[in-house]
Amino acid sequence: MxxxxxxxxxxxxxxxxxxxxxxxxxxxxxxxxxxxxxxxxxxxxxxxxxxxxxxxxxxxxxxxxxxxxxxxxxxxxxxxxxxxxxxxxxxxxxxxxxxxxxxxxxGHVEFNLKAARDEQDLLLEIVAESDEIRELNERTRSGAAGQDDRIALGELVAGQVAERGKERAEKTLERLLPSAARAARAEPAAGQFLNVSFLVPAPSADAFVRAVRDEADRQGEACTFTLTGPLPPYSFV
Structure with a gap:
């Protein structure tokens, strides 16, 4: 058996x-x-x-x-x-x-953090900060854009979404890692920019939770942080 x-x-x-x-x-x-x-x-x-x-x-x-x-x-x-x-x-x-x-x-436990940014907030930022994307977007909305323009717009926006998500993920990790012993990253789901598990000394669990809350406050209401734990340290076995 x-x-x-x-x-x-x-x-x-x-x-x-x-x-x-x-x-x-x-x-x-x-x-x-x-x-x-x-x-x-x-x-x-x-x-x-x-x-x-x-x-x-x-x-x-x-x-x-x-x-x-x-x-x-x-x-x-x-x-x-x-x-x-x-x-x-x-x-x-x-x-x-x-x-x-x-x-x-x-003496360690695991916390998993998933983080996402509001899609509309991100798109508004991308359009506001890129002249090329803003122009293509306006042409598309007016009906003046051709198929090539629409494809180009989609590719540019997708690239910016990925780039900005990666940058935000790296900065988030950089600020939280000092509160943990190790981190193990996983592929974020659609709409998320971060999916990471942290190995945290059990006596420091409350301090780590506070660090995550401070980071969520720093990033504002457009970002959603979902913290799960403490858990058995599956991700580090």
Whole structure:
């Protein structure tokens, strides 16, 4: 039977699993698989596992309890190993890397920040600051622009949107990085200029949140900052 993997810890972690339930219906009992100086918290993997609300909550509860007691590498929901023996083999094979990452993540949490700028506000700025775009826009609005002009306008605007978004993202990161240990960037969704996860020392979490709020205030009402956390440090495992 496949082995469901919740997390990896050091062999010295207290691993207090009493009262915790695994995924599945009925819930699978939790157990540990040791491999050298690291240990995986696992259970049997139920057939047809999907990200049901109960199972996601059970997974998160296991991670939160483990992280409260010591350094933990959280695995994302749904990670399976072939069986306990092969999970143990992997722990022994890659033990040095796991121990190094555990040392890095000890006492840290993750925050994810997504930032977007109001599209209309951005377009008004682009038109106001570019004579060429403003002229092409006026010709398009009046009906005097040909197909080539409309294509050129679209390309120029798209280029400016990308360039300005990149510049704003870099400045935002530059101001927030001093409040974090590390950052891991992801591709922003449409309409966003930034999607980044920060690794933050747990005692500094409140200060980091204040830094993000200050940055949101600095950028004004045209920008929307969505901060999620504290989370298990998935992005840094």
């Amino acid at each position: 496949p082995t469901y993997i919740y997390a990896i810890t050091g062999a010295d972690h207290p691993l207090r699993l009493d009262g915790l339930q695994g995924v599945g219906d009925p819930p699978s009992p939790l157990r540990t698989v040791a491999g050298g100086d690291v240990t995986a918290v696992v259970s049997d993997a139920p057939e047809g596992l999907r990200a049901k609300h109960r199972d996601v909550l059970a997974h998160e509860a296991v991670l939160e309890s483990l992280m409260a007691d010591g350094a933990t590498l959280p695995m994302r929901f749904g990670l399976l190993g072939p069986d306990d023996d092969q999970v143990g083999d992997a722990l022994r094979r890659d033990g040095d890397a796991y121990r190094a990452r555990l040392a890095e993540l000890a």
